[in-house]
Amino acid sequence: MSGDDGESTIQRIQDIVAVFVLSITAVLTAWCGFEASKWGGEMSIAFSQASSARIQSTAAEGEAQSARQLDLSVYTLWIGAKADEDDRLADYVEARFTPWFTPAYEAWVADGMVENSPFAREEYVPPGTEEAVELSETADEKFAAALENNQRGDDYSLLTVMFALVLFLTAMSQRDVKTWVGRALLGMAVVLDIVGIAILLTFPIKI
Template identity: 40%
Template sequence: MTSSVTPDDSRTDWRELIAILLLSVTAILTAWTGFQASKWSGAMSISFSQASTNRIEAARMEATASRKLSVQVSLFTQWLEAYQADDAELAEFLQARFPEPLATVFPAWLDSRPLKDPDAPSTPFEMKQYVIPESVEARAADATADGKFREALRNNQRGDNYTVLTIGFAAVLFFAALSERMRRRGAQWALLCIGGTGFVILAVVLMTFPKML
């Protein structure tokens, strides 16, 4: 007794093979996109946390800089009062105790002859040389926080993109699986073609996305 494979049976085998391959590969890519969405979501959380840490550091440095500036302004004001009162001993006493950066800038300010030159800075604090290190560090920390915040937003968008792909691949799985439930061959091929077309489009989009391992 011999058996033969009809053309219809051959076509059925090809359709089933394509459906199985589509389901298998799509299932793997669905898991991969879900994994990537999770990774980028974690990266977003880390970036937001780093941004928050840098904001706190910037605020701490700015508070330190403001406290130092307040102390130095107070000392300089006292020196001015002593100078105007011709109390040279007190003026020298205060000048010897000027903290940095006022101690370094003050002689340069005196050399600019502020009492005679109208273009000279009215106080040492207006000179370019007067820089409190904590103020610079605060600006740097604030800039870093801005960068981390923007990075977090990018990571969030990337996670959302992968989530959309996961949903898309799930739709491909739906069409591929549904094609196996149809009785009419035309309906089976139609659903399989829809799923296959969606798979190709999503796979091309997936290749353009950044990956995180």
């Protein structure tokens, strides 16, 4: 085989590699764009869910606060009746304790009224308290998920830029440049493509 034939064969191989890299990278670039869009959508959904949960948590906390105010008002009347030694009024007020305040009051009395008031007892759980805590935790989880999804979308976007660079280098290698320059550009494109594919395989997929 003459030198010209050998060079021609190498050139054909270079052209085939360039076409292969261009084809594969074009598909990968489109895929990264698709995934970035999907994760961006997931981020928006998670942020919306976090906001909704936060609003509901605030509403539940408001409900719990209103219940506490009611219990405090009734309890204050009971304290006043006890201070005036008006047992009849005290019994009347006690009979009107709310269902969630009564268990705390009874536990408080059973333990000798050690705490300052029944409000300090763990049995006292006004409506909305547990819901507020659960919704607040949900909001925190959704917000964290939104940030994670945002990062995933950014990762795919950065990889899109990397594959775009591969396309650029491959296209430049096919230009009318010195042989060694073309091969060097194509070599860099292949290396970057392999690195990009390796990174891509570590990313989560959203369909």
